[in-house]
Amino acid sequence: MMTPILEARHIDKYFKKPVKFQVLKDISFGINAGEFVSIMGKSGCGKSTLLYILSTMDTAYEGELYLNNELITGQNPDKLSYIRNKHIGFVFQFHYLLSDFSVLENVMLPAKKLAEKSPQEIEYDAIGKLQILNIPHLAKKKASQISGGEKQRVAIARALINSPSIIMGDEPTGNLDSHNSDNVFNIFKQLSEEQGLSLLIVTHDEDFANRTHRIVTMEDGRIISV
Amino acid sequence: MNWKVILNIAKTHLITKIKQTAIAALGVTFGIGSYITLVSFMTGLNTMLDDLMLNQTPHIHIYNEIKPSKNQPLTLYDELSNSFHVVHSIKPKLNQKKIHNALPIIQYLEEDDQVRGALPQIKTSIFYIAGSIEIGGTLTGINVIDEANLFNLRDYIVQGTPEALDITDNGILLGIGLAEKMSLAVGDRVQVSTSKGDVFPLKIVGFYQSGVADIDAVQSFANLKTVQRILGEAENYITDINVKLKDIEMALPMSKKIENQFDLTAVDIKTANAQFETGTTVRNLITYAVSITLLIVAGFGIYNILNMLIYEKMNDIAILKATGFSGKDVQYIFMSQAMIIGFVGGILGLLVGYVLAKFIGTIPFETAALPRVKTYPVNLNPMFFLFGFIFAMVSTFLSGYLPSKKAKRIDPVTIIRGQ
Numbered sequence: 001m002m003t004p005i006l007e008a009r010h011i012d013k014y015f016k017k018p019v020k021f022q023v024l025k026d027i028s029f030g031i032n033a034g035e036f037v038s039i040m041g042k043s044g045c046g047k048s049t050l051l052y053i054l055s056t057m058d059t060a061y062e063g064e065l066y067l068n069n070e071l072i073t074g075q076n077p078d079k080l081s082y083i084r085n086k087h088i089g090f091v092f093q094f095h096y097l098l099s100d101f102s103v104l105e106n107v108m109l110p111a112k113k114l115a116e117k118s119p120q121e122i123e124y125d126a127i128g129k130l131q132i133l134n135i136p137h138l139a140k141k142k143a144s145q146i147s148g149g150e151k152q153r154v155a156i157a158r159a160l161i162n163s164p165s166i167i168m169g170d171e172p173t174g175n176l177d178s179h180n181s182d183n184v185f186n187i188f189k190q191l192s193e194e195q196g197l198s199l200l201i202v203t204h205d206e207d208f209a210n211r212t213h214r215i216v217t218m219e220d221g222r223i224i225s226v
Numbered sequence: 227m228n229w230k231v232i233l234n235i236a237k238t239h240l241i242t243k244i245k246q247t248a249i250a251a252l253g254v255t256f257g258i259g260s261y262i263t264l265v266s267f268m269t270g271l272n273t274m275l276d277d278l279m280l281n282q283t284p285h286i287h288i289y290n291e292i293k294p295s296k297n298q299p300l301t302l303y304d305e306l307s308n309s310f311h312v313v314h315s316i317k318p319k320l321n322q323k324k325i326h327n328a329l330p331i332i333q334y335l336e337e338d339d340q341v342r343g344a345l346p347q348i349k350t351s352i353f354y355i356a357g358s359i360e361i362g363g364t365l366t367g368i369n370v371i372d373e374a375n376l377f378n379l380r381d382y383i384v385q386g387t388p389e390a391l392d393i394t395d396n397g398i399l400l401g402i403g404l405a406e407k408m409s410l411a412v413g414d415r416v417q418v419s420t421s422k423g424d425v426f427p428l429k430i431v432g433f434y435q436s437g438v439a440d441i442d443a444v445q446s447f448a449n450l451k452t453v454q455r456i457l458g459e460a461e462n463y464i465t466d467i468n469v470k471l472k473d474i475e476m477a478l479p480m481s482k483k484i485e486n487q488f489d490l491t492a493v494d495i496k497t498a499n500a501q502f503e504t505g506t507t508v509r510n511l512i513t514y515a516v517s518i519t520l521l522i523v524a525g526f527g528i529y530n531i532l533n534m535l536i537y538e539k540m541n542d543i544a545i546l547k548a549t550g551f552s553g554k555d556v557q558y559i560f561m562s563q564a565m566i567i568g569f570v571g572g573i574l575g576l577l578v579g580y581v582l583a584k585f586i587g588t589i590p591f592e593t594a595a596l597p598r599v600k601t602y603p604v605n606l607n608p609m610f611f612l613f614g615f616i617f618a619m620v621s622t623f624l625s626g627y628l629p630s631k632k633a634k635r636i637d638p639v640t641i642i643r644g645q
Contacts, residue, residue, distance in 0.1 A: 005578045045294070048643060052639045052642075055548075056637050057548060057638055057639050059545070073531055077552060077553060078554070081547070081550050081551060081553075081555075082548065082550065082552075083554035084548065084550045085549065085550020085551075086550070090548050090549060091641055094546075096541060096544070096545045096548075096642070097545070098545060098546075099541075099542075100238050100239060100242040100542075101238060109235075109546075109549065110229045110549040110550055111233070112228065112230070112234075112550055113228055113549070113550050113555070114550070115228050115231075138402075158549065162550075170642070198522050
């Protein structure tokens with residue numbers, strides 16, 4: 001059996017406001033290296049909540065979370081920031097780029113924060129990632145001046161910059177037309193096949209989900225099929 | 227901590243919001259600029275007013291006071307020592323005006339390390355004679371060159387020089403008020419009469435203007451020897467000794483010591499000008515109150531603008547946190563923005579303050595009370611600039627701290643999910 005990159009054990013999560021409400025009920029599952037997994041489920045079933053717990057950004061939960069067999073739960077915020085920086089790449093529904101910066105700077109920023117490489121190496125890497133996504137010509141443009149589909153590709157390039165263990169996406173195609181969705185899916189697929197990257201994508205899009213290796217279905221805070 | 231990245235992000239935020247940045251920095255500039263202008267102008271005026279009084283005033287004034295004896299003969303009588311004494315019509319003790327052994331005392335004081343100088347004076351009442359009119363006044367015999375060096379006499383001589391008086395044996399430095407009353411000019415002669423009735427002609431070598439009209443209408447100066455000759459006294463006849471110290475704070479203990487040692491009256495400057503000190507303190511207090519108010523207003527401006535900036539940059543904050551920047555990094559980004567605003571605004575403020583203060587220093591300001599002052603006095607003390615700069619940095623630090631603390635606490639999940 002393959003060792004899981006990311007593993008959740010018995011995760012419970014409550015919303016305290018407006019009334020106490022259990023969003024996630026005893027969630028346990030894992031993602032293996034190189035796996036392309038999608039999470040599906042109706043709105044409000046808790047799939048995004050789960051994703052933010054798995055991403056280490058949300059720390060108010062019960063249960064245990066392992067990344068590369070290391071316990072993440074209960075680590076201090078600075079350590080969690082470091083883990084996000086080094087091991088997790090993020091792609092959101094609303095592309096979230098820093099609009100005041102150029103495309104290249106946006107891609108370089110997480111690597112500059114990690115500071116494991118020299119600025120020249122980081123720039124070289126960033127241009128490399130933009131080439132993988134077929135958008136090297138956008139490098140010098142301001143992030144606010146490019147189209148939605150382009151923004152999402154820049155966001156993917158940024159997610160890749162520190163060569164993370166896993167890429168997480170919260171409906172990364174939810175805001176794109178079918179042509180751009182296809183594009184984004186193909187990029188993910190390519191990353192998974194060619195670079196052996198693990199991917200965990202929350203989506204509403206059934207076509208998208210059906211083409212992944214594995215679909216995790218959620219309902220009312222539980223996983224009903226893995 | 228990766229300062230290069232943090233400062234780069236802070237810089238980009240500031241440059242893309244250049245208008246708001248400029249407004250925030252101008253707030254600081256305005257605050258610090260007015261602080262520098264105000265404080266240098268106010269302390270300049272204060273120093274001028276202090277000088278007006280204090281420059282001419284000795285730190286310790288030693289003289290023989292005419293007063294009744296503390297111990298009347300009755301108190302020496304043992305049998306009544308426990309009784310209540312009533313003595314009518316006490317008269318002052320007969321005492322000579324001159325200071326006994328004045329020259330050895332001066333020599334002794336001059337040798338003291340704390341003393342810058344001890345100058346002999348002879349104060350005497352005389353009459354200035356203009357035709358049949360006699361005008362009462364005071365003639366003070368001085369060592370004119372020493373007085374010029376220690377008590378800035380030169381500043382108060384509006385016509386003529388101290389040197390001219392020093393070399394003119396029968397010279398007099400006449401109060402400007404007297405000169406006007408008697409229509410006298412430099413080079414004229416004036417006759418003075420002592421209380422004994424002897425009349426002497428003196429040559430006017432210059433005019434003296436203290437700025438206090440009442441003094442200028444009675445006061446004149448002459449050489450020590452001239453006054454001794456007028457009074458028919460010997461060369462050791464000295465009525466007052468004026469002492470200037472290196473440290474004004476030593477005036478009180480020193481004066482007590484002199485009183486005890488020589489059995490003379492010695493008055494220190496603080497006792498003599500107690501109410502004056504209070505005035506100076508209050509003026510300084512007002513200056514600082516106004517300046518600090520200005521700086522606090524500037525501080526609130528920065529607080530406000532940073533707060534707005536953080537609301538606008540919510541998405542950026544969430545993104546930075548999601549991609550691995552810690553809360554502290556985000557806090558430092560906004561703190562460094564505040565500090566950059568404070569630094570730039572503060573330096574500009576110092577410049578503006580300097581230029582304004584210099585400008586005020588060129589505005590003509592002439593008043594009869596202050597003969598030597600031609601323009602408004604400003605005091606450009608480097609300490610004000612240092613203090614202004616430190617205050618700019620401290621106030622921007624404090625006003626940036628709360629908003630940046632908020633940015634540190636922002637939960638990226640709420641922002642990302644909120645859209």
